[in-house]
Amino acid sequence: RVQARAALPGHPMFSSKPKFDANKCKVNLKMLVNRFQLLTQKKANLAKQQKRQVALLLRDDKEANARILVEHIIREDYTLESYELLRQYDEQLLARFNVVVTEAELRPEVAEAVCALLYAGWLMGNDVPELKELNKQFTAKYGVPYAQEVVNSKEKYLNHRLLRMLTSTQVPDPSVVEMYLCEIAKAYGVEWKPRPAASAQPYSSTIGMPLPLPGMPVGDTPGAPPAAGLLVAPMPMTAQPETATATINFGALPGSAASAATPLVFNVALVKGAHGFGMTLDPENVVQLVKPDSEAERSGMIQEGDRVLALNGTAVSYELPVKSVAIDLDDGAIANFSLMRIAPPAESHTHLAPSHTAAVVAQPSTVAVLPAVDASSVAAVPAAPLQPAVLAVAAPVESEDDALLRRLEQLKRS
Numbered sequence: 001r002v003q004a005r006a007a008l009p010g011h012p013m014f015s016s017k018p019k020f021d022a023n024k025c026k027v028n029l030k031m032l033v034n035r036f037q038l039l040t041q042k043k044a045n046l047a048k049q050q051k052r053q054v055a056l057l058l059r060d061d062k063e064a065n066a067r068i069l070v071e072h073i074i075r076e077d078y079t080l081e082s083y084e085l086l087r088q089y090d091e092q093l094l095a096r097f098n099v100v101v102t103e104a105e106l107r108p109e110v111a112e113a114v115c116a117l118l119y120a121g122w123l124m125g126n127d128v129p130e131l132k133e134l135n136k137q138f139t140a141k142y143g144v145p146y147a148q149e150v151v152n153s154k155e156k157y158l159n160h161r162l163l164r165m166l167t168s169t170q171v172p173d174p175s176v177v178e179m180y181l182c183e184i185a186k187a188y189g190v191e192w193k194p195r196p197a198a199s200a201q202p203y204s205s206t207i208g209m210p211l212p213l214p215g216m217p218v219g220d221t222p223g224a225p226p227a228a229g230l231l232v233a234p235m236p237m238t239a240q241p242e243t244a245t246a247t248i249n250f251g252a253l254p255g256s257a258a259s260a261a262t263p264l265v266f267n268v269a270l271v272k273g274a275h276g277f278g279m280t281l282d283p284e285n286v287v288q289l290v291k292p293d294s295e296a297e298r299s300g301m302i303q304e305g306d307r308v309l310a311l312n313g314t315a316v317s318y319e320l321p322v323k324s325v326a327i328d329l330d331d332g333a334i335a336n337f338s339l340m341r342i343a344p345p346a347e348s349h350t351h352l353a354p355s356h357t358a359a360v361v362a363q364p365s366t367v368a369v370l371p372a373v374d375a376s377s378v379a380a381v382p383a384a385p386l387q388p389a390v391l392a393v394a395a396p397v398e399s400e401d402d403a404l405l406r407r408l409e410q411l412k413r414s
Contacts, residue, residue, distance in 0.1 A: 018136060018139070018140040019140055020137055020140045020141040021137065021140075022097075022100075022101045024133070024137065025097075025100070025134065025137040025138075026094070026097055028130045028133045028134050028137070029090055029093055029094050029097070029130075029134065030094065031130050032086075032087075032090050032128070032130040032131065032134070033087060033090055033091060033094075035128060035130055036083045036084075036086065036087040036090070037087075039083055039128075040080055040083050040084070043076055043079065043080055044080065046076070047073055047076055047077070047080075050069055050072065050073050050076075051073065051184050051187070051188075052188065053069060054066045054069050054070055054073070054180075054181070054184050055184055055185060055187075055188035055190050057069070058181065058184070058185050058190045058192045059190045063181075063192075063195065066181060067177055067181070070172075070177050070180045070181055070184070071171060071172050071177060073180065074172045074176060074177070074180060075172075078165045078168075079165070081165060082162060082165040082166055085116070085159065085161075085162050085165075086116060086117065086120055086131075086162075089112070089113035089116045089117055090113075090117065092110070092113045093110060093113045093114070093117070096109055096110050096113075100114070100141070105142075106142050106146070111157075112157075112159070114138055114142075115150050115157040115158060116158055116159065116162060117131065117134050117135075117138065118134070118135055118138045118139070118147055118150055118151075119150055119151060119154055119157070119158055119166075120135075120166070121133075121134050121135025121136075121138075122135055122147075122151050123166060123167075124166075135147070154167075178194045181194070182194070263340050263341070263342055264340065264341045264342075265309070265338065265339070265340050265341075266301065266338075266339060266341070267336060267337065267338050267339075268299050268301050268302060268336075268337045268339060269334055269335070269336050269337075270295045270296060270299060270334070270335055270337060271295055271332060271333070271334055271335075272295075272326065272329050272330070272331055272332065272333050272334075272335055273294075273295060273331065273332075274331055275294075276326070277294065277295050277296055277326070277335070277337075278290065278291040278293075278294020278295050278296040278297060279291070279294075279296045279302065281308065281321070281322055281323075283318055283321065284307070284318060285307055285308040285309075285316050285317070285318075285321055285322050286305065286306070286307045286308075287302060287303065287304050287305060287306045287307075287308070287339075288304060289304065290302055290303070290304060302337075302339065303341065305341070305342070306339045306340065306341045307339060307340045307341075308322050308337055308338070308339055309338040309339060309340050310337075310338040311325045311326060311335055311336070311337055311338075312325070312329075312335055312336050313336070
């Protein structure tokens with residue numbers, strides 16, 4: 001009897017066709033929800049670490065490396081979104097599972113969810129075991145031809161955004177990358193602004209300056225603007241002690257305008273220390289002493305005899321001296337001094353070499369030997385004999401031994 005039944009057509013004794021197991025399908029649907037939650041949490045934690053790395057790269061001015069890492073973050077974000085959509089389809093099938101079990105044909109109420117999980121199982125089955133098992137169950141339920149139709153004509157059965165996130169191999173658009181970079185920099189408090197693509201150029205990893213091609217001089221990088229860090233701005237000609245001598249005309253005639261004392265006003269910024277600024281002033285706010293190893297001496301601009309005119313824009317005088325204004329400043333504060341220096345008159349030309357002075361003394365009635373006098377100015381101004389005090393060479397400093405010897409000689413003569 002068994003042999004006769006097995007011989008009947010349509011009643012095979014052993015069938016290799018897979019069967020749909022409702023219980024197994026439901027268990028895998030529940031396990032898939034937990035699987036997606038674990039994968040989402042894992043990838044979200046990894047994304048936080050990568051965003052922190054991007055912020056550090058932007059802070060260190062390594063934008064190229066930051067862009068590469070941001071592209072990976074964007075792809076992971078798409079993966080997380082696809083996990084969320086698949087989890088929603090999974091929960092929808094759990095809620096409507098009786099439709100899957102009782103209906104032999106695929107109903108529209110569950111068609112979109114079944115097709116999404118069936119295709120995801122075919123695509124991601126090696127990474128997510130539950131999806132692979134669900135692909136087998138749905139193929140057994142609705143047949144191999146229908147499952148193959150869903151895989152081959154996926155654009156017709158799947159959500160367009162889900163399909164793009166699962167299958168797209170395109171790199172993120174530069175505008176999306178810059179949006180991510182801006183948001184990451186803002187979230188971590190990093191100052192960063194997008195650079196134009198034309199201004200991108202290689203920078204030295206050690207000194208942070210633009211690098212030209214090997215063997216080329218600086219500034220020859222193709223398409224790169226000149227390095228701003230290599231341009232040295234000219235220093236303004238402010239009050240240095242040497243600049244005061246520029247106003248002295250060694251060849252000016254006595255009594256002329258050039259021989260008069262020339263005031264020189266300049267500004268100096270000093271930092272107030274625990275012992276002040278390192279200057280000793282008289283009641284008229286004139287510098288009497290510049291203390292060694294002080295802020296005033298290190299500036300190299302303040303000399304004895306300079307008069308302080310103002311401090312931080314406040315004019316000083318006998319009634320309002322500098323110390324009355326500076327007492328309100330804290331230690332470490334920067335104070336701006338306005339000072340005036342009286343440049344020496346024409347007699348400062350006594351610093352000339354002895355040979356030049358001798359030439360002038362030998363011909364006191366002539367002016368032609370003065371190096372700075374023009375011929376036209378000589379004709380316009382009548383020549384006058386030079387004052388002896390003007391041409392007197394400063395006497396050498398006498399030591400105590402020399403002074404004692406000179407006094408003994410005077411006693412002998414007397």
